[in-house]
Amino acid sequence: MTFGEKLKAARIESGLKQSELAKKLNTTGNTISNWENNVSKPDLDTLSYICGILHVTASYFLQATIPEDEVSISELKLVKKYRYITEHSPSGAKTINAVLENEYAIAEQLEKQKDRIEELETSQAAVIDIQPHLEDSTRLIEYHHSASAGTGVFILGSEGVEQLPIPNTPENRKVDYAIKVSGNSMEPDYSDGDIVLVSQKVDLNHGDVGIFIVNNDAYIKEYGETELISWNPDADNIIISEYDNIVCMGKVVGKY
Known part of the structure; x- marks a missing residue:
């Protein structure tokens, strides 16, 4: 997957629209669209903010494939739910x-x-x-x-x-x-x-x-x-x- 494809997949998995992600990053929806279509890429500082917002690691974007021991986005969501249940029930x-x-x-x-x-x-x-x-x-x-x-x-x-x-x-x-x-x-x-x-x-x-x-x-x-x-x-x-x-x-x- 290309950087743009990974970004789009992570954004959708997080339930965010392009405009919503743009607002969190203090940028425009057009910029997000350019990133997802591989027209341009964010700088490293912005990438770190993206990782925090979408709950992924930098290796998710930088590595060609996700290693077996790397937690996927959907798996991270399950871990968060499990921790919440452990704490409250x-x-x-x-x-x-x-x-x-x-x-x-x-x-x-x-x-x-x-x-x-x-x-x-x-x-x-x-x-x-x-x-x-x-x-x-x-x-x-x-x-x-x-x-x-x-x-x-x-x-x-x-x-x-x-x-x-x-x-x-x-x-x-x-x-x-x-x-x-x-x-x-x-x-x-x-x-x-x-x-x-x-x-x-x-x-x-x-x-x-x-x-x-x-x-x-x-x-x-x-x-x-x-x-x-x-x-x-x-x-x-x-x-x-x-x-x-x-x-x-x-x-x-x-x-x-």
């Missing part, structure tokens, strides 16, 4: 960390699967060897202890995670992890001790059963419009307020 930061850990583990597993597929595709002998066993093959998924059908179970990080083998069927390929039910609020369909299979690849609609983290506790509940619903008539629903931190960790798609 520590429980929210814990929830974000939990989601990141889970998604990172999923990404790692997908990358390993991709590498294995590429390895098999380049090895005819390996492909021939595994074909007779496809019907009996299994895959490993993460197994967590546990989701509450009652008062809530703490579920953050990777503590207590095991590997669980499931048949490698087309239906099970959408399953991302398994989790054990604790409590009886979702009876008769989901009882204490049941292991449910959860997918993060399918949409969760109102009326579906999912795994939810509410203020750092995990629950298996039906997704309602204003509350998380228990199926056992003797159990209470979870009313969601604007002050609660809630994250959906996937849709329940079956039992183990």
Whole structure:
């Protein structure tokens, strides 16, 4: 990208018009237009002001490509939001960390699967060897202890995670992890001790059963419009307020 293209991209990412950037730099919109069209370039002092206004480093403009360890504009925005949440809502930061850990583990597993597929595709002998066993093959998924059908179970990080083998069927390929039910609020369909299979690849609609983290506790509940619903008539629903931190960790798609 040229200097002008980088400047335009950073300005748009920051939500500024040419005229607004010009006002902050005490210059004209025509000058900004000339810079973005590579007709001219700002001096180094002005460039330092631009970096401060658009929240980018000088290397963003001066290097031909952005190094892998250089933070992009959109990433900087995420960092600012995360710092704000950490300062004002520590429980929210814990929830974000939990989601990141889970998604990172999923990404790692997908990358390993991709590498294995590429390895098999380049090895005819390996492909021939595994074909007779496809019907009996299994895959490993993460197994967590546990989701509450009652008062809530703490579920953050990777503590207590095991590997669980499931048949490698087309239906099970959408399953991302398994989790054990604790409590009886979702009876008769989901009882204490049941292991449910959860997918993060399918949409969760109102009326579906999912795994939810509410203020750092995990629950298996039906997704309602204003509350998380228990199926056992003797159990209470979870009313969601604007002050609660809630994250959906996937849709329940079956039992183990």
